Amino acid sequence: xxxxxxxxxxxxxxxxxxxxxxxxxxxxxxxxxxxxxxxxxxxxxxxxxxxxxxxxxxxxxxxxxxxxxxxxxxxxxxxxxxxxxxxxxxxxxxxxxxxxxxxxxxxxxxxxxxxxxxxxxxxxxxxxxxxxxxxxxxxxxxxxxxxxxxxxxxxxxxxxxxxxxxxxxxxxxxxxxxxxxxxxxxxxxxxxxxxxxxxxxxxxxxxxxxxxxxxxxxxxxxxxxxxxxxxxxxxxxxxxxxxxxxxxxxxxxxxxxxxxxxxxxxxxxxxxx
Amino acid sequence: xxxxxxxxxxxxxxxxxxxxxxxxxxxxxxxxxxxxxxxxxxxxxxxxxxxxxxxxxxxxxxxxxxxxxxxxxxxxxxxxxxxxxxxxxxxxxxxxxxxxxxxxxxxxxxxxxxxxxxxxxxxxxxxxxxxxxxxxxxxxxxxxxxxxxxxxxxxxxxxxxxxxxxxxxxxxxxxxxxxxxxxxxxxxxxxxxxxxxxxxxxxxxxxxxxxxxxxxxxxxxxxxxxxxxxxxxxxxxxxxxxxxxxxxxxx
Numbered sequence: 001x002x003x004x005x006x007x008x009x010x011x012x013x014x015x016x017x018x019x020x021x022x023x024x025x026x027x028x029x030x031x032x033x034x035x036x037x038x039x040x041x042x043x044x045x046x047x048x049x050x051x052x053x054x055x056x057x058x059x060x061x062x063x064x065x066x067x068x069x070x071x072x073x074x075x076x077x078x079x080x081x082x083x084x085x086x087x088x089x090x091x092x093x094x095x096x097x098x099x100x101x102x103x104x105x106x107x108x109x110x111x112x113x114x115x116x117x118x119x120x121x122x123x124x125x126x127x128x129x130x131x132x133x134x135x136x137x138x139x140x141x142x143x144x145x146x147x148x149x150x151x152x153x154x155x156x157x158x159x160x161x162x163x164x165x166x167x168x169x170x171x172x173x174x175x176x177x178x179x180x181x182x183x184x185x186x187x188x189x190x191x192x193x194x195x196x197x198x199x200x201x202x203x204x205x206x207x208x209x210x211x212x213x214x215x216x217x218x219x220x221x222x223x224x225x226x227x228x229x230x231x232x233x234x235x236x237x238x239x240x241x242x243x244x245x246x247x248x249x250x251x252x253x254x255x256x257x258x259x260x261x262x263x264x265x266x267x268x269x270x271x272x273x
Numbered sequence: 274x275x276x277x278x279x280x281x282x283x284x285x286x287x288x289x290x291x292x293x294x295x296x297x298x299x300x301x302x303x304x305x306x307x308x309x310x311x312x313x314x315x316x317x318x319x320x321x322x323x324x325x326x327x328x329x330x331x332x333x334x335x336x337x338x339x340x341x342x343x344x345x346x347x348x349x350x351x352x353x354x355x356x357x358x359x360x361x362x363x364x365x366x367x368x369x370x371x372x373x374x375x376x377x378x379x380x381x382x383x384x385x386x387x388x389x390x391x392x393x394x395x396x397x398x399x400x401x402x403x404x405x406x407x408x409x410x411x412x413x414x415x416x417x418x419x420x421x422x423x424x425x426x427x428x429x430x431x432x433x434x435x436x437x438x439x440x441x442x443x444x445x446x447x448x449x450x451x452x453x454x455x456x457x458x459x460x461x462x463x464x465x466x467x468x469x470x471x472x473x474x475x476x477x478x479x480x481x482x483x484x485x486x487x488x489x490x491x492x493x494x495x496x497x498x499x500x501x502x503x504x505x506x507x508x509x510x511x512x513x514x515x516x517x518x519x520x521x522x523x524x
Contacts (some may be wrong), residue, residue: 083410123409127442144410149378164444166477182414184445188477188511196448209481246485262448264481264511 016130026056026094026101026235028119033099035122040104041092044113045132045150048138050157056101060092123159133168135246136147143180151190166188169266173273179257185263194261194269201256204270211267219268220249274302287317342399348392397422398430405433410443417449423454431457435466444476451482458490468495471502474519477509480491484512484519493523 028035031054039046089146092112095102100263105112113132118124123141126134133258136143140158148256151168154161163170169190177183185192191211196202206213261268277304279302282319285291286299295413309422402417402424417437434457437450457463480502487495502508502516 007345046430094479142409142411144443160411162443162445164476165479167507183411185448186448186478188444188481188509244511258414258443260414260449262478264478264484 015234024058025095026096028056028099028101029052029096030063030099031119035119036100037116037118037122037124038100039114039116039124039126039128040102041112041114041126041128043105043129043132044118046114046126046128046134048118048124048126048136048139050122050137051117052120053117054119056119058094058103058116060112110262116151140176142178161185169193174200175273182258182260184260184262186260187264187266188263190263191269192261192263193269193271195273196252198272199253201223201253202251203255203258204250204252204261205258205259206245206250206261206268206270208261208263208268210265211263213247213248213261213268213270215270215272217252217270217272219252220255222249223253242268276299276302276306276309279306280301280312283313283316287320287505290443314445319435338402341395345392345395345399348388371466379491394424394427398427401430402433405437410446413437413441414449415507417446418454420450420453423456425457425459427457428460428462431460431463431466435470436465437461438470439473444479447474447476447479448482449485451479464490464492464494467492468498471495471498475507477512480509480512481515484515488519488522491523496523497522501521 001104037048037056039048046057068221091101092105092114101118103114104114108261118139120138121140124136124139125144125241126136127146128134128150129148133153134147136145136157137151137153137155138157142159142183142269143157143161145154145156145161145163147151147165147168149167150165152163152165152172154163154170154172156173158174158176158178158184161172161174162184163172163179165187167189168186168187169192170185171193172185173195174197177197177239185194196217204219216251277301282291282295283298286296291299294519303313305382321326399417401419404412404419407413407416417434420430420434432452434450434453436455438447441447441450454463454467467483471480471483471487474483484499484502487499499516499520503513503520505513
């Protein structure tokens with residue numbers, strides 16, 4: 001026990017400051033253990049790509065290009081004849097702790113596009129407010145993405161994906177699904193376009209308020225799940241209620257872990273790979 | 274001994290858990306390698322400092338959960354039969370089986386079945402509660418799907434779901450948790466939790482899910498919160514319309 005405690009203490013925090021337009025290489029503490037990348041950025045596009053290596057390579061194009069964003073994200077154009085040379089903290093913070101590399105930007109920092117390369121076997125968690133797209137490619141692990149305003153593209157990956165966009169489209173293409181890991185895709189105003197392995201076993205729960213649901217899978221639609229459920233608690237002094245499920249339930253290849261698709265305005269498209 | 278091997282063994286060395294011959298080889302390497310020597314003394318210092326750390330005391334919830342798990346485990350152990358099968362025991366077992374069948378006819382499912390059911394329920398509760406605390410969103414989604422299997426009056430699972438609806442970092446987990454609240458709809462605590470959660474949410478999809486749940490449950494207590502949503506400045510248009518629709522439905 002004491003030894004375990006010591007080993008965890010040994011993997012204490014390491015921090016790497018990254019200034020604008022710099023390229024930084026961060027090693028994982030223990031390459032034999034599961035790796036994770038966490039990106040928490042307010043503005044700018046984010047791209048994470050798996051590559052054949054052992055380290056995290058971070059590139060940022062943050063800096064003096066484009067309009068200046070002040071408090072509350074207000075844009076200030078660069079005055080004519082002048083150029084901006086600084087004044088807004090454009091830096092990224094990169095830390096490594098217990099095999100998790102964490103990249104974050106300041107609350108009101110200038111727009112910074114971030115490009116990250118990670119070993120293929122890495123779990124990735126990205127959270128951002130940006131109106132730009134988030135793109136994750138060629139990784140194998142647990143993937144979690146939330147983009148408040150922009151598109152989410154998770155392409156050519158394996159493992160499991162949980163993705164949300166408030167206003168953008170979600171596109172996911174999965175090569176191999178992790179066994180027994182639930183997944184979930186949700187967007188308020190965009191389409192959800194997901195490509196799954198042809199042999200994948202799953203239970204699908206699909207819900208869209210104003211869109212359509214389309215697929216080329218041979219889906220077993222479960223019509224009993226849609227039938228209104230009657231709950232009668234009157235004998236116990238409770239209420240009587242009828243609940244009609246708004247979701248469409250179906251299985252592919254006999255069923256398996258649950259995948260949820262939720263959109264309000266958009267379509268749901270489920271392709272067979 | 275190489276530097277690589279030294280790195281693997283440094284913990285054993287400083288904790289004094291090394292065999293005599295290994296220890297000699299290790300020290301021989303230290304004599305010849307300044308960097309490993311420095312690393313070893315650094316780890317050694319850390320090892321000694323660790324002894325000075327105050328002991329972590331588990332909080333009340335951890336203690337409760339531990340004893341729940343222990344109890345469930347013990348109940349499970351008691352149910353496991355001893356595995357020794359000499360011939361005469363077989364005969365005795367057969368005789369007992371007959372007595373059992375006879376008793377079964379006479380007694381009918383009673384206490385034991387109830388106990389077994391209770392055990393299964395508490396296992397489900399444990400699985401749901403522990404999965405809901407995992408770091409990975411996918412695991413927490415699994416926790417939510419286990420919550421569906423809990424008893425409708427299980428307040429611990431209900432509390433965990435409400436916490437997920439209000440505080441989970443993942444929108445998708447919050448959405449799934451709202452759906453799972455249907456299971457607990459009969460309880461007034463659930464209805465209160467839904468109404469209280471409405472003004473806390475700022476993700477449109479979760480707001481819509483909560484509104485739909487209020488309509489499904491024909492819960493009229495939330496009209497004040499719904500009205501607030503229809504006039505809020507920062508409220509999404511789709512959510513506003515949904516709230517108006519809900520107010521009409523609940524009239």
